[in-house]
Amino acid sequence: MLDKKFSPDRQTAFEARFEAQKIAFGPVVFQCVRYAWKRGMLQTLADAGETGLSIADMAGTGRWTEYALKVVLETCLSAGVVFVHDGRYALDKAGFCVLTDSITQINIDFNHDVCYQGLFKLDESLDAEKPIGLKALGEWPTLYQGLSELSEPAKTSWFAFDHYYSDTSFPSIMPDVFATAPRKVMDVGANTGKFSCAALAYNADVELHLVDLPRQLSVASTTLETAGVRARAQLHPTDLLDAALALPAGMDVIWMSQFLSCFSEPAIATILQRAAAALAPQGQLLVMDTFWDRQRYDIASYCLINTSPYFTAMASGNSKIYESGDYVRLAEAAGLKLLTARDGIGYCHSLLRFGRSE
The missing domain is CATH 1.10.10.10 (Winged helix-like DNA-binding domain superfamily/Winged helix DNA-binding domain)
Known part of the structure; x- marks a missing residue:
């Protein structure tokens, strides 16, 4: 660290x-x-x-x-x-x-339009480990069920914040995704489908499987349709919080980008277990996320650390921006081993590559 x-x-x-x-x-x-x-x-x-x-x-x-x-x-x-x-x-x-400065403006809009009123309930949210502050935006169990229904300006500010941190990373990671020549790639936490579109555009032969909540997949489906690649993608509506729901098996690569930080450690543990079970014999799990302990500059760590209260009060009540060691520990418990780690991707991302430990 x-x-x-x-x-x-x-x-x-x-x-x-x-x-x-x-x-x-x-x-x-x-x-x-x-x-x-x-x-x-x-x-x-x-x-x-x-x-x-x-x-x-x-x-x-x-x-x-x-x-x-x-x-x-x-x-x-x-x-x-x-x-x-x-x-x-x-x-x-x-x-x-x-x-x-774009990132300053995006952070201001995100904190004002999405977080500000809800953070008044941070103490209650921490005590209950539930997003009590989310009521300022709508009546959903977590923010993720309500993303497609957010009112403005919260909706625009949330997606601007989310996409700024992820989109700057997508162009440079496609060689990493396809380094092992995968034929079947699964995007877990597909969100609006931007990664899947980028992967399908990068490789004409790959088969994409998208996993997310039904409402999010409907948005992703529209994105894929607009890009003209919907026929090469399969959608799997899944509530990842239901530990009994398995992931589609036989995947050469499973991709998770800014996804696991949406969950508590126990939930991450079950997701990683199901991901390990869904991998083909030589398959790999690639996790790209914003780890505050792997940043070159303090300013990036500062922004990331102070995003965690949003997850508490607004998003899920029990997730956060994690240290990279937390993911490695949970992956090892799921039967995976860290193969490589690459930092400095996009604005502040790192890419962890895991394989089966046996």
């Missing part, structure tokens, strides 16, 4: 107290910075350049009152999003990131 250092080694008591206040007022800062971005304040300051604008200048546009500008920009000032010189506000580096 990589050592992570998220704060200075020798933090003074004063510095520690300041950091503690940032935590206490974190939700306030989040909402004000988001407002400044969404309502155009940051863009207006960016357009003004280093000379900046006064509150009166900005109020003169008629887009915001002086009161709103003072409240929001002063909070942005405290967060390093803007700075002040000679009574004029200008965009600082953090503000430039909010305004231009």
Whole structure:
């Protein structure tokens, strides 16, 4: 596991107290910075350049009152999003990131539109190990049953978050998927079918089997139809939480991408057992996921670690972003052994390749 250092080694008591206040007022800062971005304040300051604008200048546009500008920009000032010189506000580096960096914007939208209201129930969710906060979005046992029914803007923000982390990885992993020349590949947790479409486009002879909840497979089926590859795919509606349901057997490769993190450790154990049983004699299981302990930079680990409370309050109540060792341990208990591990895929993915241990 990589050592992570998220704060200075020798933090003074004063510095520690300041950091503690940032935590206490974190939700306030989040909402004000988001407002400044969404309502155009940051863009207006960016357009003004280093000379900046006064509150009166900005109020003169008629887009915001002086009161709103003072409240929001002063909070942005405290967060390093803007700075002040000679009574004029200008965009600082953090503000430039909010305004231009895709992953920052996707994370803000995801946390606001999907997680923010539900996280108020995080304490209850942790105690019960159930997604109590999900009621803020809809009445489903877990978020996965309701993905296709999410209202806007939560639906767009969820899929933007999910696809950003996965889609950046798909182009580079096809050689890994087909390294053993598989003829039958199973995509477990197929979601919208994007991986399956990419695999079918990459290899003209492969037979794809998609496994997911019925509602998700209906979305995947549409994706496959649009891509013109539906005839080469077989759909297997399955609730993976039902340990009695076996997976289709004889697979050369079983693929799981950002899938196991949706489940608790006991559920992962049963899924891996069924995956091991579904492999052909020389078949392999490929697991691509975002492991916080395998990241090169602390910023990636920070984002991943702080995604886990979403799984608690909103998604399942008992899953998280795992360390890679958790998967290896559970796979070994299922009769699998780690063959290779490759890091640095896409934005922050690693690929674990397993084979039968016997």
